[in-house]
Amino acid sequence: MIWNETIECMEREEMRKLQGIRLKRVVEHAYYNTPFYRRKMQEEGLSPDDIESIDDITKLPFTVKQDLRDTYPFGLMAVPMSEIVRLHASSGTTGKPVVVGYTRKDLSIWSEAVARCLYAVGLTRNDAVQVSYGYGLFTGGLGLHGGVEKIGGTVIPMSSGNTQKQIQLMHDFGAKALACTPSYALYLGETIKESGIPREEFQLKTGIFGAEPWTESMRREIEESLGIKAYDIYGLTEIIGPGVGSECECQKGTHLWEDHFFPEIIDPKTLLPVAPGEPGELVFTTLTKEGMPMIRYRTRDLTALHHEKCGCGRTAVRMDRILGRSDDMLIIRGVNVFPSQVEAVILGLPEFEPHYLIVVDRVNNTDTFQIQVEVRPDYYSDEINKVMALKKKITMQMQSVIGIQPEIKIVEPRSIERSMGKAQHVIDNRKLV
Amino acid sequence: MLIKQLSIFLENRKGRFTEVAKILGDAGINMSAFTVSESSDFGILRLIVSDTDRAIEVLREQLYAVSITDVVCLYCPNRPGALAKAMDIITGAGIFIEYMYAFAQGDSAHVIIRPDDVGRCADVLTANKLTLLAASDLYKL
Numbered sequence: 001m002i003w004n005e006t007i008e009c010m011e012r013e014e015m016r017k018l019q020g021i022r023l024k025r026v027v028e029h030a031y032y033n034t035p036f037y038r039r040k041m042q043e044e045g046l047s048p049d050d051i052e053s054i055d056d057i058t059k060l061p062f063t064v065k066q067d068l069r070d071t072y073p074f075g076l077m078a079v080p081m082s083e084i085v086r087l088h089a090s091s092g093t094t095g096k097p098v099v100v101g102y103t104r105k106d107l108s109i110w111s112e113a114v115a116r117c118l119y120a121v122g123l124t125r126n127d128a129v130q131v132s133y134g135y136g137l138f139t140g141g142l143g144l145h146g147g148v149e150k151i152g153g154t155v156i157p158m159s160s161g162n163t164q165k166q167i168q169l170m171h172d173f174g175a176k177a178l179a180c181t182p183s184y185a186l187y188l189g190e191t192i193k194e195s196g197i198p199r200e201e202f203q204l205k206t207g208i209f210g211a212e213p214w215t216e217s218m219r220r221e222i223e224e225s226l227g228i229k230a231y232d233i234y235g236l237t238e239i240i241g242p243g244v245g246s247e248c249e250c251q252k253g254t255h256l257w258e259d260h261f262f263p264e265i266i267d268p269k270t271l272l273p274v275a276p277g278e279p280g281e282l283v284f285t286t287l288t289k290e291g292m293p294m295i296r297y298r299t300r301d302l303t304a305l306h307h308e309k310c311g312c313g314r315t316a317v318r319m320d321r322i323l324g325r326s327d328d329m330l331i332i333r334g335v336n337v338f339p340s341q342v343e344a345v346i347l348g349l350p351e352f353e354p355h356y357l358i359v360v361d362r363v364n365n366t367d368t369f370q371i372q373v374e375v376r377p378d379y380y381s382d383e384i385n386k387v388m389a390l391k392k393k394i395t396m397q398m399q400s401v402i403g404i405q406p407e408i409k410i411v412e413p414r415s416i417e418r419s420m421g422k423a424q425h426v427i428d429n430r431k432l433v
Numbered sequence: 434m435l436i437k438q439l440s441i442f443l444e445n446r447k448g449r450f451t452e453v454a455k456i457l458g459d460a461g462i463n464m465s466a467f468t469v470s471e472s473s474d475f476g477i478l479r480l481i482v483s484d485t486d487r488a489i490e491v492l493r494e495q496l497y498a499v500s501i502t503d504v505v506c507l508y509c510p511n512r513p514g515a516l517a518k519a520m521d522i523i524t525g526a527g528i529f530i531e532y533m534y535a536f537a538q539g540d541s542a543h544v545i546i547r548p549d550d551v552g553r554c555a556d557v558l559t560a561n562k563l564t565l566l567a568a569s570d571l572y573k574l
Contacts, residue, residue, distance in 0.1 A: 375442070375498065382440030382502040382547065383531055384470050384477055409474055412444050414496045 003119035007259050008314045012307065019262055020053040022287035027051045030293045033078040036071055037295060057285060058273060062296045065098065068238065073099045076292050084291055089137040090237045100237055101291040109288055110240050113257045114147020117246035120255060121206055121231045123177055125152030130170050132180035135159040139241025140211055144179045147243060160184065160420045163191050170204060171197060177206040182214040182222060183423035186354050189225030199227050208233045210242055212423065213322040213340055217347035221354050238297055239284045245319060250311045253318030260288050263317060265305055268326045279304040281326050300325045332360055332369045335404045339425045342371060345397050351379040351390050355416045361429040370407045374416060434555050434565035435503040437485045441478045442498040450478060457482065460491045465571050466545055468534040483572045503551045506571055508564040511542040519563055526557045
């Protein structure tokens with residue numbers, strides 16, 4: 001099902017024209033209403049007149065997360081605060097949080113974008129959607145909430161946490177879809193199994209998961225454990241929140257709503273656009289946002305874009321799964337390591353639980369690289385040799401995928417913390433001098 | 434004549450065994466025999482207890498990884514050469530022993546054996562007139 005066929009199935013050339021018109025408008029808006037953007041463009045000798053088509057976007061300077069921190073809290077707002085009807089903020093684990101402001105029109109664009117996502121995964125006004133993303137400053141909860149209301153579905157605004165109650169209400173209210181982080185979906189699946197309530201008693205058919213990178217194998221794991229189809233929804237606070245794009249029923253990449261959020265892929269080192277279809281860092285420009293426009297915002301997410309028409313009929317550009325983040329990447333003994341690689345190996349081995357913790361440290365000037373894993377109950381043995389063999393098996397696979405050998409530590413069941421929101425997969429204790 | 438042995442996966446951390454002993458003690462379960470086998474970062478505690486089902490229940494409640502293995506308990510006089518005779522029978526039958534542990538008390542000794550083929554091991558030993566203890570006998574010792 002398609003929520004906005006005119007836009008989602010628009011011919012590419014027509015879309016590029018629309019994007020060009022909107023880019024010009026948003027650059028003017030940002031230039032005349034935000035000292036930050038005006039100064040940055042003037043430094044490059046640019047004025048809004050230099051923007052005539054979407055191709056001119058590469059002339060514009062980039063915006064990075066630090067810019068949002070430097071202008072904290074409201075320095076990037078392009079409208080008077082009287083026009084701002086809502087604020088959200090990212091968790092800000094390092095330094096100041098990132099604050100974003102929405103006008104009434106921005107909120108309506110947001111719910112339009114989420115509505116497209118929900119239709120893309122087959123949800124309609126007849127369905128109840130349990131929103132188990134956190135409600136509050138985090139964009140996840142309220143973002144999904146607005147979209148479900150927009151399509152006329154029934155919102156179950158659970159927020160995160162209180163897992164027993166989540167399961168009970170999912171069961172009693174007949175939730176058709178669940179929206180949360182993929183790691184929390186896994187945890188819910190595990191807890192449902194332990195609760196002893198038969199899976200057939202749940203109406204759950206669809207999962208809309210995002211806010212952290214996940215893998216194909218994790219998708220299979222979730223689909224198996226909850227008995228649903230699991231779809232990726234993509235978004236980030238700086239751009240609007242969840243709903244920048246989502247997968248469709250084909251599960252062949254995440255469609256991005258490029259009439260509002262224009263994506264580019266650049267080489268994170270040279271900052272130049274990559275060849276079509278090549279992987280690199282994802283960059284977004286908001287084409288319609290009023291409150292806080294983002295011009296060429298570097299997401300740090302690594303992926304590739306594909307412009308071929310999809311089997312679902314949409315022409316909207318498709319993004320590959322996020323391979324990792326250019327700033328999530330760990331460099332261990334000189335080798336680039338992505339947590340997503342570690343996750344893929346673990347999920348491919350039925351002997352291990354789908355939870356892990358990477359611990360990196362530096363001892364005598366050498367990096368140590370430990371991965372903590374839990375063995376599934378059926379695979380424990382009374383023989384040391386058998387447990388050692390499991391350890392050897394996972395060590396070898398990790399080495400072949402990552403390129404360096406980790407120290408595998410098998411820990412007792414449930415020692416690795418189960419996450420309610422974004423899972424913490426890495427502890428880096430290295431103190432670099 | 435097979436006996437259920439519990440194997441518990443424990444990380445090599447201070448106080449892990451103490452906690453298991455305490456959980457079993459609080460549940461009124463007695464340990465008849467145990468052994469610990471360790472590697473550099475974890476150990477496997479193998480034990481035989483008075484109430485196997487209850488022990489599994491209380492340990493799993495506390496999220497321990499517990500597995501169950503069938504073993505045999507051989508009675509053997511506590512004197513030179515007695516064990517060699519039994520071992521000879523087992524080896525002669527082509528049975529491989531994964532591990533064993535023993536305890537002696539006065540004139541008698543008991544050896545817990547985990548062979549690769551536990552059924553056949555029990556058959557061979559009884560056919561050769563050796564005494565195997567039932568679980569109920571072991572708990573009375």
